[in-house]
Amino acid sequence: MARSRGGRRFRFRFRFHRRNLCAAAAYAAVLLIALSSFFTLISLSKKDGFEDRRERVSSEEEHPSEPIPDRELWDAPFSFGLHTCVKPTAKYKAMLGARESDRYITVRSNGGLNQMRTGIADMVAVAHIVNATLVIPELDRRSFWKDTSTFSDIFDETHFIEALKGDIRVARELPKELESIPRARKHFSSWASMGYYEEMRRLWNEFQVIHVAKSDSRLANNDLPLDIQRLRCRAMYNALRFSPPIEILAKKLIERLRSREGRYIALHLRYEKDMLSFTGCTYGLTEAESKELTIMRENTSHWKVKKINSTEQRLGGNCPLTPKEVGIFLQALGYPPSTLIYIAAGEIYGGNARLSTLSSRFPNLVFKETLATKEELEGFTNHASQSAAIDYIISVESDVFVSSYSGNMARAVEGHRRFLGHRRTITPDRKGLVEVFDRLDDRLESGDLREDSLLSELVRQMHHNRQGAPRKRKGALPGLKGKARSRTEESFYENPYPECICGPKSHSKTM
Template sequence: MRRGPGSEASLRRRRGPARLWVAVAALVAGTIWLCSSSSVGLFGASYRVQDVDVNKLWRTADSNGWRASSAPRTYWSPPPTESESSGYLRVRCNGGLNQQRSAICNAVVAARIMNATLVLPELDTNSFWHDESGFVGIYDVPHFIKTLKYDVRIVMSIPETTANGKTKKLKAHQIRPPRDAPVSWYATVALEKMKKYGAVYLTPFSHRLAEDIDDPELQRLRCRVNYHALRFKPHIMKTSSEIVTKLRSEGHFMSIHLRFELDMLAFAGCIDIFRPQEQKILLKYRKEHFAEKILIPRERRLIGKCPLTPEEVGLILRAMGFDNTTRIYLASGELFGGKRFMKPFKAMFPRLENHSTVGPGKLEENTQGLAGSAVDYMVCLLSDIFIPTYDGPSNFANNLMGHRLYYGFRTTITPNRKALAPIFIDRAQGRTAGFEQRIRQVMFNTHFGGPHKRIHPESFYTNSWPECFCQTNTRNHADQCPPDNINDVLESQFQSEEEMEEARATNQTDSSGQAEETMI
């Protein structure tokens, strides 16, 4: 039986034991799957800050027996054929690379909810990156379609239709979906429009499906899209591989996402550390791009809404015990405020690289716009330690933290900006007693990328535990790891359904033939 469009409840019938087998060749295969050791917390349940060995951070965080698994745990019906489909779903994904990445995941889930055929998602590259590479220029399209062939039917474009001897392209009905729309909106409002017009075009499509979905199988589908189907094109993977190989040739390296850029600083309202002329630029940008709102920089800093400065990042690393031989890869756009903000950081940690300074001679040709962000993403994913300096909904840092969690609980050091703010304010005012001890007290009070409960406002894309994880040894049936090789299992299910349909058709033909013979 293939599923009909139905409501949320109809999405929960189906599914049988299965599991994704994934080759751990991240740069070549792009799929991710690792196991780790079993204990609680990187440093154990309790520790004294002065006893922490920072060298342990170069290892992956402890898994407590969990590992990644986005395979369905219950019966998962194959996608509809062309004749069974409810219609065609087009979406336009706006924002930066990782906001678009989340939107692509949501588009696949939306198509599944509506029993629809998904048209390859459009990326609104012009408004943000000013390039026209689009989905086909960034992602491996054949791999994307093949990986999701048991989940949704995907086409490159809406096909032409023929009526009264005339051929024309089916026009999609445009809809602006509500922000964080529930599953029920897609199963009713959007589906009704799709059935009426044959195709719908959802735009814009950033944050247009609720993150909290009361169906773990749909959440696991999000993970299959994000961590398995979305693989960058070969030239991006090759460039990333060359950078990682060169960085790792001299030992461990960490990556840092410095979100100290014009747009984020203007959005956050953190302008008090800049010169008057720079403040004017920030205020002008904010007025042109964001809703009017009175923001007081000191208050913003105290509630953790200001990105860390490069110098603050350096002070944190030094307080934690990293020395000036530490090799660091910087992922960032153009830093606002010029070299004076980077100077103190470079003095503390001189071994700094980015995708323009390390790699092959013609590297820069392959690292513009979305492609450059994609290279940064892969290098940060594969680094031994990743440090975000600012996190927000569906952005670079959040998606990477979630990907690294899925990729074997790779160490992520997440500064608590709210807890750190009064420490840095005291330092700026000359109160430096116990500065490094206070920093360590904050920084070592974290999970470092290990499994942990997702608490609002933490995003599902930042932490997909426990839905997209399983335990190798557990008495809880819901957490048990499903059987190996989801592709073989689902293909077997798919072929079984086809054989059953053929058998039913044969039986009907035989019955008709027997009736005719009886009549004769």
């Protein structure tokens, strides 16, 4: 009996273990299959970073992509309750009563419109630091554009003087008795600190007038007193109002744009002869055009770089996007062909033939020349800075601003739009986009992309954080010193946050 019971227990245990072994074997087989599939997917994805995503994106013919919501294309990014704050502190106000004004600074502003604007705003701050009267600046007539406009042709001179009364004294001209006396002619250091200008006050021991030969980039972007930074904002965004004729025409053109579609993109299409020559970018141009730009660069003294590798410039993201590339870019972001686009630019190099590569995708293109009458534009003919001022106003007021190159105007418009509430401002990642565009080119080995949902996904992800949302100003690249370090800092006028843009807690104190 005992042996019989033991035999039954043995058979039971054997059957029990056999069932467990079978289950374990089945589980192991499933696990091996799963692991094999996983490593196969990993192996395939390593072959090409785009391929596995391409398999997940069905063709648009079979599964058309969902239209992108309007708010993602047109609305301003969430601003977290940030607002402008430019009023001076109590300490600043207390210092103003004892200031003198019998010392004068005269200025020759250099460059194009926005280079001059930022330079004049800097000179307002410098005049305050060294305790001097600022004489209305003389504008650059020797730049590439050879514009003969005076200060009052471009800016509202009376408003400029009145708006700065609480900060500095502004004189329309130097007093007659001081015109012939010796003056200190200074080339102030680039990106200079507060301490540098405090040291410059020693010049008043020998001179009553200081003449500044260049105005651009005379002040550091960072590490200046809060009141000086806010003074720069008051000068740039309040005092430097454009002249009434410019303001009136710009507002008329904005009304005409709004009456067409209600909203519009302002595109600063910097595909102009001077920019292509300056940067040495010849991608997509004919041999004759490339030669013409090279000669122009070599004949312009302050552009004179003998050899520029155009291919390296483009791959490094240092070239303006072509009209065709801009069209692909905007389409990939999700803007429909019917989008109204205002071209804020001068004459496009290559004319209508090259512009057609953009208009074929977005036929609703307009220029100020097509919005305004000849009579309305007559007073601005041959005055590049006045014409640029109209483009500037229309760009600042647009629903979306896009720049094909990060030049002086693009940076100034971006900063102004941030100041006014972080309006949607798209800054193309040119270096990243070149890689994408080359993958679209069937003539290249890497030409393995199509204009489909995958392209849109790639471009939109690439620009998710390049839409003008609030962020603090970027500092210098690591490892650099001196002027090289300052040169890589983000411009104060490109992003005046945090000094001139405050959070909700400080609302009642700083507005």
